[in-house]
Amino acid sequence: MRIEKCYFCSAPVYPGHGMKFVRNDCKVFGFCRSKCHKNFKKKRNPRKTRWTKAFRKSVGKELTLDYSLEFEKRRNIPVKYNRELWSKTVEAMKKVESIKNKRQARFILNRLKKGKELEKAADITEVKKNIHLIRAPHAGHAKQLEDKMVQKLAEDVEMDE
Amino acid sequence: MTRVRYVFRPFRVLCRGVACAAIMALYNFKKIMVVPTAKDFIDLTLSKTQRKTPTVIHKHYQIHRIRHFYMRKIKFTQQNYHDRLSQILTDFPKLDDIHPFYADLMNVLYDKDHYKLALGQINIAKNLIDNVAKDYVRLMKYGDSLYRCKQLKRAALGRMCTILKRQKQSLEYLEQVRQHLSRLPTIDPNTRTLLLCGYPNVGKSSFINKVTRADVEVQPYAFTTKSLFVGHMDYRYLRWQVVDTPGILDHPLEERNTIEMQAITALAHLRAAVLYVMDVSEQCGHTLSQQLELFNNIRPLFANKPLIVMANKCDVRKISELSEENQKVFTDLTAEGILVIETSSLTEEGVMQVKAEACDRLLAHRVDTKMKTKKVHDVLNRLHLAVPTKRDQKNRSPFIPEGALLRRKAMETNAPKRKLERDLEVELGDDYTLDLQKYWDLMNPEEKQDKIPEIWEGHNIADYIDPEIMKRLEDLEQEEELRAKAGEYDSEEESEDEEMKEIRQLASQIREKRKLKILSSKEKDTQGSRMPRTAKKVERATLEKEMADLGLDMTDKDDSHYARRSRSLVRKRKREVSAPPTSRTRSQSASRPPRDQSGVRDAKMLKKVKTMMKNSQKDMNQQGRKGESDRHVFDVKPKHLFAGKRKSGSTSRR
DSSP states (O other), rough: OOEOOOOTTTTTTTTSSSSSOOTSSSSSEEEEEHHHHHHHHOOOTTTTTTSSHHHHHHOOOOOOOGGGGGGOOSSSOOOOOHHHHHHHHHHHHHHHHHHHHHHHHHHHHHHHHHHHHHHHHHHHHHHHHGGGGGGGGGTHHHHHHHHHHHHHHHHHHHHHO | OOOOOOOOOOSOOOOOOOTHHHHHHSSGEEEEOOOOOHHHHHHHHHHHHHHSSSOOTTTTTHHHHHHHHHHHHHHHHHHHHHHHHHHHHHHSOOOTSSHHHHHHHHHHHOHHHHHHHHHHHHHHHHHHHHHHHHHHHHTTTTOOOOHHHHHHHHHHHHHHHHHHTTTTTHHHHHHHHHHHHSSSSOTTTTTTTEEESSSSTHHHHHHHHHSOOOOOOOOTTTOOOOOOOOEEEEEEEEEEEEEOOOOOOOOGGGOOHHHHHHHHHHHHOOOEEEEEEEEEHHHSSSSSHHHHHHHHTTTGGTTOOEEEEEOOTTOOOOOOGGGGHHHHHHHHHTTOOOEEOBBBTTTTHHHHHHHHHHHHHHHHHHHHHOOOHHTHHHHHOOOOOOOOOOSOOOOOOOOOOOHHHHHHHHSSOOOSSOHHHHHHHHHHHOOOOOOOGOOOSSSSSTTTTTTOEEEEEEGGGGOOOOOOHHHHHHHHHHHHHHHHHHTOOOOOOOOHHHHHHHHHHHHHHHHHHHHHHHHHHTTTTOOSSOOGGGSSSSOOOHHHHHHHHOOOOSSSOOTOOOOOEEEEGGGGGGOOSSSOSSSSOHHHHHHHHOOOTTTOOOOHHHHHHHHHHHHHHHHHHHHSSSSSTOOOOOSOOHHHHSSSSOOOSOOOOO
């Protein structure tokens, strides 16, 4: 049993799910759901359909070139079963997965940093321009004046004394 | 003595090679048209004339028309007779045109003279009919009334029919000939043939049954086989004909009957290998010497043909069991150079040997004959046999690997080599499970029964399998360490100070406030007339709340200008008469009841009033009119009411 990749959106297709289409040139296309299948039949290019992984990778939104991604690769040379190797592989797989996820997350985070800067700048300009919507310009002035007067009086009183 | 004819006659139908012999070589006796009896013939033609020619004629028609009408009938009848008779004449083969074998055979079976006579009679009849028609057509020119023409036609037709009635015998004979002809076996005179001959009941038909797929009747009485039979067999990738003949008795040619003559014809004309069958056991009813006599008598027919003598029925008696004189017969034959083979059709002993020998000899004979003709050199000139020359004296024998030799040896013995799965299944009965994993060839055989994991958390384990995976994992982990050390994975400190936080909060408040304002402005009613802002009375509480939200201090505002009433409550008790109200202030105008509520007693009446208002306005609204006085018609003559045809419906709406 193998988990295939959907041709259109690159999602995992578990056994018993999705559809397969075999073309006359013997190329097999697997789809995870009818959405991808219908898009394929409409001759849409997955590299141009924004919600697919293929688009995201081609446009640089996701991590593409990384050593951790080279571990999961379909190899054409079969390896004879060897308990030791298999158990080691399962262990290694777990570790590789964790590292891969970390790196992918970090990649996206770095990409989004610029947005944060822009957000910050936008907030500052917003406040500078439109503070009048929540705060009257002379809010608290009366109080201040009063305080000032009180202070002055107090000073005067002091001075008098 | 029959003359043996070897002159090769060209066929009317071209036959390319021997392969298509069966169908194309002959006149195609199967395709001869059915010859009707005289009565049928006449009926047929007359009814055809009746149907296919016009039937209506009146005496008041013009005479040329009447004449033409009857002439047509005569000619039509004549034409029909002529066509059919010509067809018969062409279909039946001319004895001179076909292969002499068939010519002789037909002579034997149907008598050449009678056949030719019959066909001649038909020909004469045809000519007579033509003449009759010609005459009467000529006479028709002188017919001057309908009655006369009709009589002429009647006479003509009558004469033609009488002519044909006289051919009754010929037609019957020809029909029988046709039927018999179509049933003749298709013997190709040119291909490789084996011919069986001998006394009746010696075992010729049994032999042909054994060797070919033919199914000739075999019975204990003599002359079971009454005509020639053909069977086909394969030898050396070639097709061979085997011809079975009726038995021949020993008397001179003139006294032979039809059945025997067929055999003689075959012997005479077919270029075949002759298998003379002798009955060693004398069960056929004739002694060996009689058979030998016959053999010598028909010896001349065997000239230029490969000959084999079959000593048949050797299961009953072998040659060695015979008496001296009889054995001498055979030794004589062998001495003359004729091959004698002991056979038995019952036990199939020697049958294959005979077949092989006969075929080989015939092939050799045919090749010889061909070599003697002139045409051979054309072929020979084009043939060249290339033989590779030996390079050196090294012996290069074929190499057979050991495994193949062992296997060949193993194949010869019948003992099974290993325990099959099926045997195991039978042994274990119900407990049997098919476990193909035990055949696997692994490095550690004890792992054969392991359940191999395939999937983990959405990933295929098979994609990760790599003998060097541990090394690569190490590299990866090192890389990761370096990265972590370099600080890639350090979480972003909240480098935002209090100020920034405050700014963010303010910004979000501002955005929220703005959205609310936008929403409230969207809820405005822009359809109706727009009242100025000052028309609404502003509540003190809302004003104070709003300002407080904006951060101003709104406590103790009783003395403010907005809180003081212009015509304040102070003056409530005493109303001064002297100073009448000069102008209505905002507050007073606000206290008047609105126009749609003035004069209305209660809520029920209000509702009714409102409904009445709406009803009266409904029509006008539907017509898009502003009010009662709006009489403007936007489209005086709409096109859809003034164009088009007057179909069903009135013109007001069409």
